[in-house]
Amino acid sequence: MDTSIAIIGAGLGGLTLARVLHVHGIAATIYEAEASADARAQGGMLDIHENNGQLALKAAGLFDRFVEIIHPGGQATRVLDKDGAVLLDHPDDGSGGRPEVPRGALRRILLDSLPADTVRWGHKVTEVAALGGGRHGLTFANGATVTTDLLVGADGAWSKIRALVSDARPTYVGTSFIETYLFDSDTRHKASAAAVGGGALFAMTPGKGIAAHREPDGVLHTYVQLNKPKDWIDSIDFSEPATALARVAEEFDGWAVALKALITDGETDPVPRPIHALPVEHRWSRVPGVTLLGDAAHLMAPSGEGANLAMFDGAELAKALIANQGNVEVALLAYEKELFPRSAFEAREAVGILDICLGSDAPQSLVDMLANYQAVE
Numbered sequence: 001m002d003t004s005i006a007i008i009g010a011g012l013g014g015l016t017l018a019r020v021l022h023v024h025g026i027a028a029t030i031y032e033a034e035a036s037a038d039a040r041a042q043g044g045m046l047d048i049h050e051n052n053g054q055l056a057l058k059a060a061g062l063f064d065r066f067v068e069i070i071h072p073g074g075q076a077t078r079v080l081d082k083d084g085a086v087l088l089d090h091p092d093d094g095s096g097g098r099p100e101v102p103r104g105a106l107r108r109i110l111l112d113s114l115p116a117d118t119v120r121w122g123h124k125v126t127e128v129a130a131l132g133g134g135r136h137g138l139t140f141a142n143g144a145t146v147t148t149d150l151l152v153g154a155d156g157a158w159s160k161i162r163a164l165v166s167d168a169r170p171t172y173v174g175t176s177f178i179e180t181y182l183f184d185s186d187t188r189h190k191a192s193a194a195a196v197g198g199g200a201l202f203a204m205t206p207g208k209g210i211a212a213h214r215e216p217d218g219v220l221h222t223y224v225q226l227n228k229p230k231d232w233i234d235s236i237d238f239s240e241p242a243t244a245l246a247r248v249a250e251e252f253d254g255w256a257v258a259l260k261a262l263i264t265d266g267e268t269d270p271v272p273r274p275i276h277a278l279p280v281e282h283r284w285s286r287v288p289g290v291t292l293l294g295d296a297a298h299l300m301a302p303s304g305e306g307a308n309l310a311m312f313d314g315a316e317l318a319k320a321l322i323a324n325q326g327n328v329e330v331a332l333l334a335y336e337k338e339l340f341p342r343s344a345f346e347a348r349e350a351v352g353i354l355d356i357c358l359g360s361d362a363p364q365s366l367v368d369m370l371a372n373y374q375a376v377e
Helices: 012-023 053-059 063-068 103-112 190-196 230-234 241-250 257-264 306-323 328-358 364-376
Strands: 005-008 029-031 045-047 077-080 086-090 100-102 125-132 135-140 145-148 150-153 171-182 200-205 208-215 219-227 271-277 290-292
Touching: 005 012, 005 135, 005 145, 012 029, 012 053, 012 103, 012 306, 045 103, 053 063, 053 306, 063 103, 077 190, 077 364, 086 364, 100 103, 171 230, 171 241, 171 257, 171 328, 190 200, 190 208, 190 219, 190 257, 200 328, 208 257, 208 328, 219 257, 219 328, 230 271, 241 257, 290 328, 306 328, 328 364
Parallel strands: 005 029, 005 150, 077 200, 150 290
Antiparallel strands: 045 100, 077 086, 125 135, 135 145, 171 219, 171 271, 200 208, 208 219
């Protein structure tokens, strides 16, 4: 395949695309703004699903490596009420279809599977120019320039490439997460560790909740969830961690001590994450030589599908390019024809899941959903 392929963003989706192409002898170059693979922490645990993420890893020839990094017990799920009473407790018996793995370890597997020069670190796109015939010229903050036949935006929520195909911008959905961590929890935070259990904890009420996950080595990773106006989260000075944590914790006065301690005892600077989403039906008309995948294409509220969809998008785009070598536009049409309805379905599901977690019927709505899911499995 003589087409030059530039992938913007070395997240899981962009890496999967490059890897599946590489398996089939097609070269691609990834341009990543971050300075190196270790420039920042790569987040917490990911549940990788049989129907999308795992299929992508199989297409990439990396499924066996994936199995090696599965966190035993990570699929356990508990729902507690705000007083700490257990409403649902499903252990991980190894039969579930969504094993948990550390995001950083999964990304490392993908990076290590590519030729060393595939990812160009420290390349932040500052300008994109359409050159005609589907070709684009890229200019980077470091002064480098490149011309490409196929440009793939795998550059996340605030994608620079998206503007080439769509006027859509992410909008705030009315919910903010605040991220904290506890370490050595089984020794130093025993009550919180017991509340979380072996996998995921959800303590939800209408408009607010605490979700936490046990990670390897006794780490508890917490996402406080609040339905609040954007100016509320913006008004908190997160450069003063103790004050910020105290302000967030005020929203949980009267909650069980072990649950509230997931906030008040936080051992890392709290990170605010206002949740944004693209329109549920986000799609674009065919623009020669450019397409999107992952959050760049279909940013949605957290639902457990984001990373899975990004990897699946990457694998499906690679398959379309492999099947239509020599005709990029036919490949992109085929890819987008499947991408748009798939993305819209999952985006609608994500809206529903957020309401199940924080809507007027929480936590019973979440208990019912998880119980039904377990029954189907």
